[in-house]
Amino acid sequence: SAVISQKPSRDICQRGTSLTIQCQVDSQVTMMFWYRQQPGQSLTLIATANQGSEATYESGFVIDKFPISRPNLTFSTLTVSNMSPEDSSIYLCSVDLGGNQPQHFGDGTRLSIL
Template sequence: SAVISQKPSRDICQRGTSLTIQCQVDSQVTMMFWYRQQPGQSLTLIATANQGSEATYESGFVIDKFPISRPNLTFSTLTVSNMSPEDSSIYLCSVDSGGGETQYFGPGTRLLVL
């Protein structure tokens, strides 16, 4: 199984600012995913990030708001731009286990926007 770390683990930010979340995996993986989990809610997929190509965003999420980088097979970043209190959520990255079925998840980044 893959071990995934995220930085920061939590942050409190002011509205209008941006935060970049890092996701590091201990092995090379092709597919990485970014999810948002709003308070008391389930996970919603933001985008799929494959190394060497542009991230693919789900309906309701746009690159200007959530730019993603995937510079190599073990690392990705998600930026939450021009934040508002509605962006307060847990942001989780995950990686495909190798067969396009199960995923391994990072511990999440808990974001509070004031």
């Protein structure tokens, strides 16, 4: 398994500002993912964070709104840009350890935009 540290755990932000969420893993992993979970909803994949190249975004998500960094195999950031109340969600990072192991999730960042 892996220990995943995600921070901040929660934040309340003003409309129009940006917030960067960090995800740190205690071991090197190839695959890191960012999900969004809107209130009362399921998890939706935002993007796959690729080390050394641009993230791969899912339909409905764009780099300008959700820029992602992956500087090495243990760390990634997700920025939620120009926030609006509709961005109020839980944002989760996860890692795939490979070898048929399941994904492991960070504790999530609960984001509220006023």
